[in-house]
Amino acid sequence: LRDDPRYIGEWNDVEALVDNLNTQVDGADAVFIDRHLYTPLFMNHFKVPALVATLPYVPGENYAGTPAVISDDPATLIGWEALYALNWTADHYQHLWLVASASPFETDKIRPIERYLVDHYFQIEEMSTSPRARAIEFLTLDAPQGEPAQQTAFTFGDEVELTGFDLPAGETYAPGDVLPVSLVWEVINAPGFDYNVSLFLMDEQGAVVAQRDGQPQATFGRMSRWEVGQVYRDNHGLRLPTNLPEGTYTLQIVVYNWQTQA
Numbered sequence: 001l002r003d004d005p006r007y008i009g010e011w012n013d014v015e016a017l018v019d020n021l022n023t024q025v026d027g028a029d030a031v032f033i034d035r036h037l038y039t040p041l042f043m044n045h046f047k048v049p050a051l052v053a054t055l056p057y058v059p060g061e062n063y064a065g066t067p068a069v070i071s072d073d074p075a076t077l078i079g080w081e082a083l084y085a086l087n088w089t090a091d092h093y094q095h096l097w098l099v100a101s102a103s104p105f106e107t108d109k110i111r112p113i114e115r116y117l118v119d120h121y122f123q124i125e126e127m128s129t130s131p132r133a134r135a136i137e138f139l140t141l142d143a144p145q146g147e148p149a150q151q152t153a154f155t156f157g158d159e160v161e162l163t164g165f166d167l168p169a170g171e172t173y174a175p176g177d178v179l180p181v182s183l184v185w186e187v188i189n190a191p192g193f194d195y196n197v198s199l200f201l202m203d204e205q206g207a208v209v210a211q212r213d214g215q216p217q218a219t220f221g222r223m224s225r226w227e228v229g230q231v232y233r234d235n236h237g238l239r240l241p242t243n244l245p246e247g248t249y250t251l252q253i254v255v256y257n258w259q260t261q262a
Helices: 012-024 036-045 074-092 112-120
Strands: 030-033 051-054 095-100 122-130 133-139 150-156 160-166 178-187 196-202 208-214 231-239 250-256
Touching: 012 036, 012 095, 012 122, 012 133, 030 036, 030 074, 036 051, 074 095, 074 112, 095 112, 112 133, 112 231, 122 178, 133 231, 178 196, 178 250, 196 231, 208 231
Parallel strands: 030 051, 030 095, 122 231
Antiparallel strands: 095 133, 122 133, 150 160, 160 178, 178 231, 196 208, 196 250
């Protein structure tokens, strides 16, 4: 035993995240790490018999200076090795965790792996013990593309319109399932604020039984940067309670100012 910085010392936040994952990850899940410096901590502390792999550094991330690849396509930014690993895993595992070493608040970070997963699958939840120690769970159901199956015309503040949505797993679920919801937004007038989006599942008495909220597109959809006339897909995974009674439930969508709650 020695004071080895690969296992102890400056990585206490990552070790705490691994301890949390030990209680949340199922043995049938897959876990990907985006930073090789975290690998020894997982080798030493992670106890769940899940698939665990460290992805190579991606060419589209800003590690020191200018990224090696500059593109608008997240699949190009992450490189073919990581793309193959993620797609293969999505075909074989229902749930995938990404251990991310960068925060949405780091403006110089591009986070292409996270962006690819947000665009193609359904983010369920995020755990974090620090900005550099985040674990994000995804339901690896392919997100719909193109026109939504359900057409709507719900306007929020004369700025954005919910033009439709998809429920790609249908409308019948069991307790503990994840409800995937893909929203389609169109900008009417350029929003002057980065609004949050909330999803509420309501029972027949109007009580909230499940909730998910945050910035659209899992922090990548800053509404103040959305362009008029453009359409944006916004995928959400809403986990249902394990003790949810049988019944009919309603999905409610709210757009709100996170500073004032208006």
